[in-house]
Amino acid sequence: MRERQVSRGARRAREFEAFVAGAAGRLLHAATLLTAEAPDDNPRARRLLTLALAHTYACWDRLRGEDPYDRTRRHLATRFAREAWHRRGGPGRTRRRPPGTLASLAPQERLVVVLRLYEGVAEEQAAALLGLPADRVRVLCDRAIAALTHPAGRPAPAVRGTEVASS
Amino acid sequence: MNRTEREAAVRRLLEQRPPQVPVELYDDVVRRGERVLRRRTAARRVMWLVLFAAAVAFTVWALTVRPWVEPPSQTTPPVSGW
Numbered sequence: 001m002r003e004r005q006v007s008r009g010a011r012r013a014r015e016f017e018a019f020v021a022g023a024a025g026r027l028l029h030a031a032t033l034l035t036a037e038a039p040d041d042n043p044r045a046r047r048l049l050t051l052a053l054a055h056t057y058a059c060w061d062r063l064r065g066e067d068p069y070d071r072t073r074r075h076l077a078t079r080f081a082r083e084a085w086h087r088r089g090g091p092g093r094t095r096r097r098p099p100g101t102l103a104s105l106a107p108q109e110r111l112v113v114v115l116r117l118y119e120g121v122a123e124e125q126a127a128a129l130l131g132l133p134a135d136r137v138r139v140l141c142d143r144a145i146a147a148l149t150h151p152a153g154r155p156a157p158a159v160r161g162t163e164v165a166s167s
Numbered sequence: 168m169n170r171t172e173r174e175a176a177v178r179r180l181l182e183q184r185p186p187q188v189p190v191e192l193y194d195d196v197v198r199r200g201e202r203v204l205r206r207r208t209a210a211r212r213v214m215w216l217v218l219f220a221a222a223v224a225f226t227v228w229a230l231t232v233r234p235w236v237e238p239p240s241q242t243t244p245p246v247s248g249w
Contacts, residue, residue: 117178
């Protein structure tokens, strides 16, 4: 009995290590994009990823055929959304501009862009994950794409809205 | 530029400069994950312990108080010898 438990633990550790080796790079990139940190200085993204992977580790035996990558990504996204919501009105509002690629976007726009374009999650799934209507996700994605492709001088929201609707 | 081209441009932008995965990440993850598992086990143990203690307390109370036995009457004196 004890031996079987030990061997199961070893197999579990091997499987999990292989999963982390394969998925950590991509997930860390996604997390760094989310937090808009520089690629070589991303403590927040590392923390997010560590917590999400630890959660996956804890429920590794109860996945029952579910994709661990998807599970980790979902946990990462919801945790980031919650953190962004909490720091929105926090005391430290004097924030310096983060140096990352998506620094010009709001946290929610970053989430949508990363999920839709970097991770290739379907619109409905992203909407369900974020608790938003699918239309809202599409609008956020369009707005973020517009802001990223024309970085100089983001147009006013009303103008941008008609532009998106007409195209 | 149409929508697909713009999406492709943003995708290319996103793929730039991937960060290095730190070597200590795996150990951190396992340490934290083990801690979560340990906490869950402890919580489960405490739950069972409380449940067991409640069951024992109820049994002892029921056996000493015997709430199913009809209490002796307080108003009518016991009738005997008629």
